[in-house]
Amino acid sequence: MYGKRMVPDYISEKVMRELKEGNCYPCMGCRSFLNLYKDENGRYKFYGRFNQGVVTLNLVDAALSSGGDMEGFWRILDERLQLCRQALMCRHNRLKGTPSDVAPILWQYGALGRLEKGEAIDKLLYGGYSSISLGYAGLCECTQYMTGKSHTDPLATPFALKVMQRLNDACEAWKQETDIGFSVYGTPLESTTYKFAKCLQKRFGIVPGVTDKNYITNSYHVHVSEEIDAFAKLKFEAQFQRLSPGGAISYVEVPDMTHNLDAVLALMQHIYENIMYAELNTKSDFCQICGYDGEITIVTDEGGKLIWECPNCHNRDQDKMNVARRTCGYIGTQFWNQGRTQEIKERVLHL
Secondary structure (H helix, E strand, O other): OOOOOOOOOOHHHHHHHHHOOOOOOOOOOOEEEOOOOOOOOOOOOOOOOOOEEEEEEEEHHHHHHOOOOHHHHHHHHHHHHHHHHHHHHHHHHHHHOOOOHHHHHHHOOOOOOOOOOOEEEEEHHOOOEEEEEEEEHHHHHHHHHOOOOOOOOOOHHHHHHHHHHHHHHHHHHHHHOOOOEEEEEEEEEEEEHHHHHHHHHHHHHOOOOOOOOOOOEEEEOOOOOOOOOOOHHHHHHHHHHHHOEEEOOEEOOOOOOOHHHHHHHHHHHHHHOOOOOOEOOOOOOOOOOOOOOOOOOEOOOOOEEEEEOOOOOOOOOOOHHEEEEEEOOOOEEOOOOHHHHHOOOOOHHHO
């Protein structure tokens, strides 16, 4: 079963206790770990809390807008951070004044709070009871453009870590100024990866290694096409996951592991020792025409469009095949836009 299932994901109690003041608790959704919060009795509270929303910073856009000038990059990044703060405050201010009566199960009966009838939810928006997230995307391409190297290169890694620290410093400053639980969050970026990429191509054209794909890389991840083994990838990404306290997840792409469970167990042990939250990406496909249950592949049709095809009977009818892929945290089964499809196609195996 370990080699066949796409879930569960793995939380390292050892690493999580190091990062979360001795606590270990499940995430919300695919990766959201709310800020630590203590109630009026000084006890940690994990369940029944919520997030006010996410605004995602396109790090690639900030890099390209600087033209490669390092001083200009940091100035533009700070400007974009202020725009993100304004957008997040729009979300926060829109929620202020909401009466608990709009959703009694949420606000009155304990799902998210136990407020009185007619009471506004405002007090739950402050003090860290709820979080509000600064998302980010494209650290890989941002670093590539600004340094000329992958962020896995030891000469470029310090820059990438400095960018992440800048995001954390901004959230901490905002938190101190407002008493709102700002946090850095590695955005899943499901379909937005395509939208961001097309906007970058429109603004800056095709920049090799930066905008020459119809997708940008999620959060701090190693580029999907970069050759790196599973153990090294997880160890490398762990240092960035520590700087994404509001939520993050790492993954490794693996082939059919049903006959190599020793490797699966070795990876699970490695996750426990090195990284807080990670997963193994397997494939789970089925062709309804011929019964093929291996990996259904992505090919290019005569018009240049990426499409799914059964390698056994060459069925291309998506209504007659079942395909499941880890999109980025979530498992998708309804197929994807061209950008995400290209990203899935270009993923290399890490084991």
